[in-house]
Amino acid sequence: MVTRVLTIAGFAAIILALFVLEFLGRRKGSRIPTLGEWLGYVMRPRAGRLLILLGWLWLGWHYFSR
């Protein structure tokens, strides 16, 4: 039981950290890029766009198709 709670708490903590980073990135003068900024940067070259979109497609397939 304790292991299960710890596992779920770990997921929750990481996801919460991602939201905190987005919040920090939106502050004026922050050095931390927002999710949109770094995704935009990665997606500048066509290969980056392909990589990110394959990840997006995989998420859809993994959660909604199977």
Place this chain on the structure above:
Amino acid sequence: MAADDVPRWPDRPPGRIRVRVRARGRPPGRKVLIGAGLVAYSWIAAGTVPFTRNALLAVLLPGAVVAALAYGRPARRIPSPERIDVAGFSYWAVCIIALVEWEAAAFRDNSLWWHPSLTALIDPMLDVRPVKAAGILVWLLSGWALVRR
């Protein structure tokens, strides 16, 4: 009062303000139509049985549309930054690697009850059709946001 006679924007032709007001008052019919279409698609896609051809097509179809848009022309609404702060980005990288590692550790243990993967935690929620439809809608919108940022 005398101030009523003074034009508020002397450098603009008088007709322009009227046009702007009319444009703002226009009903957003196209957006409503697209939104309704996406909601309907999500609901139908959520009704497909997992591991079937229809479930696969429900994901591949929007995937093909988004891929075609991305391949054709890059995102243009918000210009992509030419550089990002590496140290700043490293915080994101650490969190994403931690998430992948946490998921992989659970996956390696066959996602047992005492060590569940994120997928094993989310899947029971997706058995409820409205929740799954909402998830698909969010997925579709995020795909659109990726190619049309």
